[in-house]
Amino acid sequence: MPCRLKNRCRPLNQREIALNSKICVEMDSSIGQIALHGDGPEKLFSFDGVYYMDSTAEQIYNDIIYPLVENVIEGYNGTVFAYGQTGSGKTYSMQGDEKIPVQKGIIPRTFEHIFEAISTTENTKFLVHASYLEVDFKGPVPPK
Known part of the structure; x- marks a missing residue:
């Protein structure tokens, strides 16, 4: 992809x-x-x-992320990268609001998708490795 x-x-x-x-x-x-x-x-x-x-979070997931996750389930690597200044909506898109199901973000939807696929697949072993990295440049750290 x-x-x-x-x-x-x-x-x-x-x-x-x-x-x-x-x-x-x-x-x-x-x-x-x-x-x-x-x-x-x-x-x-x-x-x-x-x-x-x-x-909607569902529209974003279905249009962009769903095909990527389907490829991941088939054994390919996949990456979603959110970029922008503080307050621009990265967390809004990636995490969403799990208290409101329709506003769940990309991360919880991806985990649901992957583990649902695993639970319905017979005679196949899966190794799931996921990582999450947040880089925040708030300015230089003063020396100690």
Whole structure:
């Protein structure tokens, strides 16, 4: 499965709503493009696919992750990489809100998918190895 670059814009959070924050992106899913409006000239970014704020966790999983996990179950390696500045929606997409089943993120859905497939497969042994790494650059650490 080739590498694909997808973008998901999360909805405004409660803090942003309370501050009357404005949405500063326009998306064109037909060409996989995001236009960022803010101070200065408009900036355009292109992706293999874009998902707007009303996209559900289930839609994201089914469109992007499900085929990847199916390949993993067949023995291939798979990686999902979330990138963005603090507060941009990485945790929102990857972990979701497990207390609200429809808002479960990619990680819990992936584990459910893998272990459901394992439980229904006969005469096959599986070795599951998963890792999760979060890198957070909050600035230099002062020397001790």
